[in-house]
Amino acid sequence: MRIYDTLRARKVDLKPLEEGKIKMYVCGPTVYNLIHIGNARPMIVFDTFRRYLEYKGYDVNYVSNFTDVDDKIIKAANEEGVTSEEISKRYIEECKKDMAGMNIKPATTHPLATQEIGGMIDMIQTLIDKGYAYVAEDGTVYYRVRSFKDYGKLSHKNLDDLESGHRKEREAIKVTGEDSKESPFDFVLWKPKKEGEPYWDSPWCQGRPGWHIECSEMSKKYLGEQIDIHAGGVDLIFPHHENEIAQSEAANGVPFAKYWMHNAFLNINGEKMSKSLGNFFTVRDISEHYDLQVLRFFMLSAHYRSPLNFSDELMESAKTGLDRILNTVSNLDFILKNGTNRAEGPLEGEDMDLADAYIRKFEDAMDDDCNTADAIAAIFELVRAINAAVNEDSSIAFVKQLKEKLQMLCDVLGIVTEKKEESLDEEVEALIAERQAARKAKDFARADAIRAQLLSMDIVLEDTREGVKWHRK
Numbered sequence: 001m002r003i004y005d006t007l008r009a010r011k012v013d014l015k016p017l018e019e020g021k022i023k024m025y026v027c028g029p030t031v032y033n034l035i036h037i038g039n040a041r042p043m044i045v046f047d048t049f050r051r052y053l054e055y056k057g058y059d060v061n062y063v064s065n066f067t068d069v070d071d072k073i074i075k076a077a078n079e080e081g082v083t084s085e086e087i088s089k090r091y092i093e094e095c096k097k098d099m100a101g102m103n104i105k106p107a108t109t110h111p112l113a114t115q116e117i118g119g120m121i122d123m124i125q126t127l128i129d130k131g132y133a134y135v136a137e138d139g140t141v142y143y144r145v146r147s148f149k150d151y152g153k154l155s156h157k158n159l160d161d162l163e164s165g166h167r168k169e170r171e172a173i174k175v176t177g178e179d180s181k182e183s184p185f186d187f188v189l190w191k192p193k194k195e196g197e198p199y200w201d202s203p204w205c206q207g208r209p210g211w212h213i214e215c216s217e218m219s220k221k222y223l224g225e226q227i228d229i230h231a232g233g234v235d236l237i238f239p240h241h242e243n244e245i246a247q248s249e250a251a252n253g254v255p256f257a258k259y260w261m262h263n264a265f266l267n268i269n270g271e272k273m274s275k276s277l278g279n280f281f282t283v284r285d286i287s288e289h290y291d292l293q294v295l296r297f298f299m300l301s302a303h304y305r306s307p308l309n310f311s312d313e314l315m316e317s318a319k320t321g322l323d324r325i326l327n328t329v330s331n332l333d334f335i336l337k338n339g340t341n342r343a344e345g346p347l348e349g350e351d352m353d354l355a356d357a358y359i360r361k362f363e364d365a366m367d368d369d370c371n372t373a374d375a376i377a378a379i380f381e382l383v384r385a386i387n388a389a390v391n392e393d394s395s396i397a398f399v400k401q402l403k404e405k406l407q408m409l410c411d412v413l414g415i416v417t418e419k420k421e422e423s424l425d426e427e428v429e430a431l432i433a434e435r436q437a438a439r440k441a442k443d444f445a446r447a448d449a450i451r452a453q454l455l456s457m458d459i460v461l462e463d464t465r466e467g468v469k470w471h472r473k
Ligand code: AMP
Pocket: 027, 028, 029, 030, 037, 038, 039, 040, 041, 042, 232, 233, 234, 235, 236, 263, 264, 265, 266, 267, 272, 273, 274
């Protein structure tokens, strides 16, 4: 399997540190609001990559954090007059609901930054002891970027160029004087508390950690000092991931992540979708118009390293594409229930070979840097072949196998092909309520039509003294 590695700036063979195992860390969201569909892109693409690794037989330890202490969380808490904890807890719960809707597997561990402060303090102390960090007068601890010779290796930036660019910029806008940092690119590991902010005791001052140290520590605690893959959106390459490398490698004395994967942006009108620009839709907004599977399918219709523009047309075409697959599965189900012939047909062997060829095509696409766009094209070819090959005379074994094969590929993409019982329950309840309303309005034709529709879904109604009851046939 090949993946594009940002560190080496090319596609490379994936060779895990330990055979058959993958340790993967994906930077998670800052929880101060409902997540937007830009945040959903890394969740969906790296969940899909994880599913494919599992399909290939790897044992994947997948860690994704929630950043639950941050200026934006504190601001939201102050605006509402509640604690930061209340805000972060609420939005973690909401985020988990959205993730379930998008069929994103829960991570092996979802650590919370606020639960790992002790480990962060230890790591910062190690960096100070080794000369990689220094304490300013007010108790702020900074990372000394000049002390880490590889600084810039991930983002392919050179510290001299960065610093001279920064100097010119400041001269141009006539900013004079420097703060307490040795270099403008030195970054905060620990900062003093301000009035009304959450804080923890530390050897330097009461305060809280910087964002970058959180991921270095959580990755180390749950995956170890060396991991296989670290991932996130492209905006995290610099400075977040660059800084994580500087911290982890300086503190632990070993290479940090073997591979770095980054998804491109989800754009809207050619601009990055972001909360600060205000040009975003939340996952919750989308769920009011579409099943979130459509959103998932839309995200996977492009390669994860290509920018993707969000539009109604593309969502509609994702819906049509997804329906084509789901319709084929329900046709197969229909034939399994109602087909008459149980003997193998003359062309079934050949047709099965054709199906297997499309499965290989799917795998080739996924092996080539998780190319979900081409993988979906292979599924469509499989669907077309199934539609042509199967009819009511097909043998049960043949239909069953084709269905299993199609479902196996859909599983890798996280597409659910069977209707979930609970969503079906909601649909049934809504139809029953509509039937009651029709009866009340003396529209008995409509009421009967609904009873018949429910019956076709194998739902039997009983009008009892306590009200309408229903059960499955
Ligand atoms: P944040 O909550 O801003 O730290 O973002 C959480 C994750 O979402 C990070 O991996 C970001 O890179 C990613 N992300 C944020 N906005 C977008 C976007 N418009 N397109 C793709 N990924 C994004």
